[in-house]
Amino acid sequence: MEQKYLQLLAKEYPTIQAACSEIVNLNAIRQLPKGTEYFFSDLHGEYEAFLHLLKSASGVIRAKIKQIFDNTLSEAEQNQLANLIYEPESVLNCVELFGHHDSMEDWKRLTIYRLVLVCKEVSSKYTRSKVRKKMPPAFAYIIDELLHVNYDDGNKKVYYNEIIRSIIEIDGGDKFIIALCKLIQNLVVDNLHIIGDIFDRGPRADIIMNALVSFHDVDVQWGNHDISWMGAASGNRALMANVVRMAISYNNFDVLEDGYGINLRPLSAFAAEVYREDSCERFLPHILDENEFDTVDGDLAAKMHKAMAVIQFKLEGQILERHPEYRMADRSLLKEVDFGAGTVKVDGQIYPMLDTSFPTVDPAGPLKLSRGEEDLMNAISASFDHSEVLHRHIKFLYSHGGMYKCANSNLLYHGCIPMTADGNFDTIEFDGQKYSGKGLLDFLNGQVRAAYFLPKESPWWQDASDFMWYLWCGPKSPLFGKSKLSAFEHYFIEDEAVHKEILNPYYKLSQSEEACCRILEEFGLDPEHSHIINGHMPVKIKDGESPVKANGRLFIIDGGISKAYQSKTGIAGYTLIFNSHHLALAEHKNYMNQEQALRRDTPEVKIVERMRSRLRVADTDIGAALAAQIEDLKALVAAYKEGEIKEKIE
Numbered sequence: 292m293e294q295k296y297l298q299l300l301a302k303e304y305p306t307i308q309a310a311c312s313e314i315v316n317l318n319a320i321r322q323l324p325k326g327t328e329y330f331f332s333d334l335h336g337e338y339e340a341f342l343h344l345l346k347s348a349s350g351v352i353r354a355k356i357k358q359i360f361d362n363t364l365s366e367a368e369q370n371q372l373a374n375l376i377y378e379p380e381s382v383l384n385c386v387e388l389f390g391h392h393d394s395m396e397d398w399k400r401l402t403i404y405r406l407v408l409v410c411k412e413v414s415s416k417y418t419r420s421k422v423r424k425k426m427p428p429a430f431a432y433i434i435d436e437l438l439h440v441n442y443d444d445g446n447k448k449v450y451y452n453e454i455i456r457s458i459i460e461i462d463g464g465d466k467f468i469i470a471l472c473k474l475i476q477n478l479v480v481d482n483l484h485i486i487g488d489i490f491d492r493g494p495r496a497d498i499i500m501n502a503l504v505s506f507h508d509v510d511v512q513w514g515n516h517d518i519s520w521m522g523a524a525s526g527n528r529a530l531m532a533n534v535v536r537m538a539i540s541y542n543n544f545d546v547l548e549d550g551y552g553i554n555l556r557p558l559s560a561f562a563a564e565v566y567r568e569d570s571c572e573r574f575l576p577h578i579l580d581e582n583e584f585d586t587v588d589g590d591l592a593a594k595m596h597k598a599m600a601v602i603q604f605k606l607e608g609q610i611l612e613r614h615p616e617y618r619m620a621d622r623s624l625l626k627e628v629d630f631g632a633g634t635v636k637v638d639g640q641i642y643p644m645l646d647t648s649f650p651t652v653d654p655a656g657p658l659k660l661s662r663g664e665e666d667l668m669n670a671i672s673a674s675f676d677h678s679e680v681l682h683r684h685i686k687f688l689y690s691h692g693g694m695y696k697c698a699n700s701n702l703l704y705h706g707c708i709p710m711t712a713d714g715n716f717d718t719i720e721f722d723g724q725k726y727s728g729k730g731l732l733d734f735l736n737g738q739v740r741a742a743y744f745l746p747k748e749s750p751w752w753q754d755a756s757d758f759m760w761y762l763w764c765g766p767k768s769p770l771f772g773k774s775k776l777s778a779f780e781h782y783f784i785e786d787e788a789v790h791k792e793i794l795n796p797y798y799k800l801s802q803s804e805e806a807c808c809r810i811l812e813e814f815g816l817d818p819e820h821s822h823i824i825n826g827h828m829p830v831k832i833k834d835g836e837s838p839v840k841a842n843g844r845l846f847i848i849d850g851g852i853s854k855a856y857q858s859k860t861g862i863a864g865y866t867l868i869f870n871s872h873h874l875a876l877a878e879h880k881n882y883m884n885q886e887q888a889l890r891r892d893t894p895e896v897k898i899v900e901r902m903r904s905r906l907r908v909a910d911t912d913i914g915a916a917l918a919a920q921i922e923d924l925k926a927l928v929a930a931y932k933e934g935e936i937k938e939k940i941e
C-alpha cells in the first residue's frame with residue numbers, strides 16, 4: 292500500500308531534488324503566522340448587513356487603514372479609502388461623475404499607491420505564491436511587482452511610476468483599482484465559518500448564498516432554518532409549507548419568487564378564494580423590509596400566510612402519524628381542536644381559540660388536505676423541484692456543510708448537543724441502536740444526506756425526509772434544542788404561558804466549564820485549549836447577558852444580525868475573529884441610516900483570549916496536514932536513496 296502511494300507521489304516529485312524543495316517549502320509555510328478566521332451565525336437573510344461585514348472584514352480593513360495612514364490621512368480620507376475597498380465599482384462611478392477631471396489622474400495614482408500599501412500590509416503573513424494565486428491573472432505580474440518594491444530605491448522608482456502611469460493610460464486604471472480592492476478583501480478573511488441559520492426572517496438569503504458559493508474558503512454548520520430549506524428542497528412538503536409560511540410571515544416575497552422562482556400565483560389565487568370571507572388578522576405579516584419586485588398587499592398576504600399555516604399543520608400531523616417513535620403525538624394540535632366549541636387542548640389544558648375559521652378542515656379527518664390544498668401543494672412542490680438556483684445553493688450546503696465541525700481547536704455547531712437534566716448526553720434511538728454526543732451528530736450527518744441524495748423511489752427516502760422535519764423542530768434535535776415549536780399556540784391561543792418553549796438542559800449545563808470540557812473531549816479536542824462556538828440563541832446584551840460563557844470555553848455569537856431580533860439583543864450582531872494573536876468579538880451596532888452605517892466599520896472589538904505566543908500555520912489543522920505531507924515526502928526521499936523507487940531525471 293505504502294509503496295503504491297509513494298509511486299504516486301513520485302509522479303509529482305520525480306527527483307530527490309524536487310521532493311526536498313517541497314519539504315523546504317512546506318516547512319517554511321508552517322512557520323508563517325496563522326491566517327485569520329471569521330465566524331458568523333444567524334444571518335437570517337440579512338444580505339445587506341452581511342455583505343458589508345464580509346467586504347469590510349467586520350471593521351478590520353478600516354482598522355488597518357488607520358494603522359497605516361493615521362499620520363498622513365484625515366479621518367474623512369481614511370473613510371473614503373475604506374469605502375473604495377468595500378465598494379470599488381460604485382465609488383469609482385461617483386468619482387468619475389463628481390470628481391475634477393483634470394486632477395483625476397493624480398487621484399488614481401495616489402489611490403493605487405495607497406491601495407498597494409494596504410495590500411502589502413494584509414498580504415504580509417502569506418507566502419508570495421498564495422497571494423499570487425488570489426490575484427486576477429491579467430494583473431498578477433504587475434501587482435506582484437508593486438507589492439515587492441522598495442519605494443526608497445531610486446533606481447526602481449522611475450520603473451514603478453511608469454507602470455502605474457501606463458495602467459492609468461490604458462483604461463483609466465479602474466479595472467486595476469477594482470482588482471486591488473478585491474484582493475485586499477480576499478486576503479483579510481482567510482476562512483469563513485457560518486454557524487447556521489442563513490435562511491428565513493430577513494429579505495434575501497439567496498443573495499447571501501450566492502456570496503458564499505463564490506467565496507474562496509467557507510464552511511457551514513447547518514442551522515434549523517437551513518435544514519428546513521434543505522428538507523423542502525429534498526421534497527418534504529411539510530417543510531415546503533414551513534418555508535413558504537415563514538417567508539410570507541416576514542413579507543419576504545422576493546426571496547421566494549425573484550430568488551428561487553417559487554411561483555406563488557396558485558397560492559394567492561387559492562387563498563383569495565378560500566379565505567375571502569376571513570380577515571385572517573392573526574396572520575398579518577411583520578413588515579421589516581419592503582419587497583422590491585413583488586409587492587403583495589397585507590390583506591392578501593395574511594390570507595396566503597393562513598392558507599400555508601393550515602396546510603403545514605395538517606402535513607405535520609401526517610408525519611406524526613407515520614412516526615410514533617418521535618414521541619411528539621401531542622404536537623398534532625389540529626387533532627386536539629374541538630371545532631364546535633372553538634377550543635383546543637394543549638398539554639392537557641383546554642384553551643379558547645382566537646380564530647375558529649377553518650374552511651378547509653374536515654373535523655372528522657382534520658389532517659387530510661382538501662382537494663384544493665392538494666392541488667396547491669402539487670404546484671408548490673413542482674416549483675421547489677424545478678428551481679435550479681435553489682438546488683445549486685442546497686448542494687453547496689451539502690458539500691460545504693455538516694452538523695458540526697472541528698476547526699483549529701474550535702468545535703462549531705449551531706444549536707446544542709442534546710443532554711439530560713443530570714448532565715449526560717441524551718440518546719436518540721434508530722432501528723434499535725442508541726446514539727448520543729458525537730456519535731449522534733455523525734449519524735445525523737448521514738441521515739441528512741440521505742434525505743436529499745436518495746432517489747424518491749428508495750424505501751428509505753420517506754423516513755429520511757420526514758426526519759428533516761424532526762431536525763427542524765423535534766425536542767431532541769441538536770439543531771433546535773427546545774421542547775416544542777409553538778407556532779400553532781402563537782397563532783391561536785392568547786395565554787402566553789402556553790407559548791413557552793422550554794430549552795434543552797444543554798443551555799443551562801453548558802454555562803459550566805466542566806460540561807463544556809466534557810463536550811470538547813467527546814469530540815476529540817483538548818479541553819484546555821479549545822472552545823465551543825454556537826449560534827441559535829440571541830444573546831440579550833441589553834439585559835446584561837454575555838456571549839462569552841463557561842469561563843471562556845463557550846461563545847454564543849448570535850448577536851442579532853437579524854433585524855427581527857435586534858430589539859431583543861440591543862445590537863446588530865457579532866463577528867468572532869480568530870487571528871494569529873487572539874480571539875476577538877466584534878460587536879456591531881444598529882444602524883438605521885447611511886451616516887450611522889459608516890459606524891458599522893468601527894465595531895466595538897473585545898479581545899476575549901490572547902494567544903500565549905503568536906500562532907503559526909504549524910499550530911493549525913493545515914499545519915498538521917502539512918507535517919504529514921512532509922513525512923510522506925521524507926519517506927519518498929528515503930525510497931529514492933535506497934533505490935526502491937527510481938528517480939526520473941529528464
Ligand SMILES: O=P(O)(O)OC[C@H]1O[C@](O)(COP(=O)(O)O)[C@@H](O)[C@@H]1O
Pocket residue numbers: 488492515516773776777778792827
Ligand atoms: O419569531 P418568529 O420568527 O415568529 O419565530 C419563532 C420561532 O422561531 C424559533 O425561535 C426558531 O428559530 P431560531 O432558530 O432562529 O431561534 C422557534 O423556537 C420559535 O417558535
Ligand SMILES: [Mn+2]
Pocket residue numbers: 488514515516705770826827828
Ligand atoms: Mn436557529
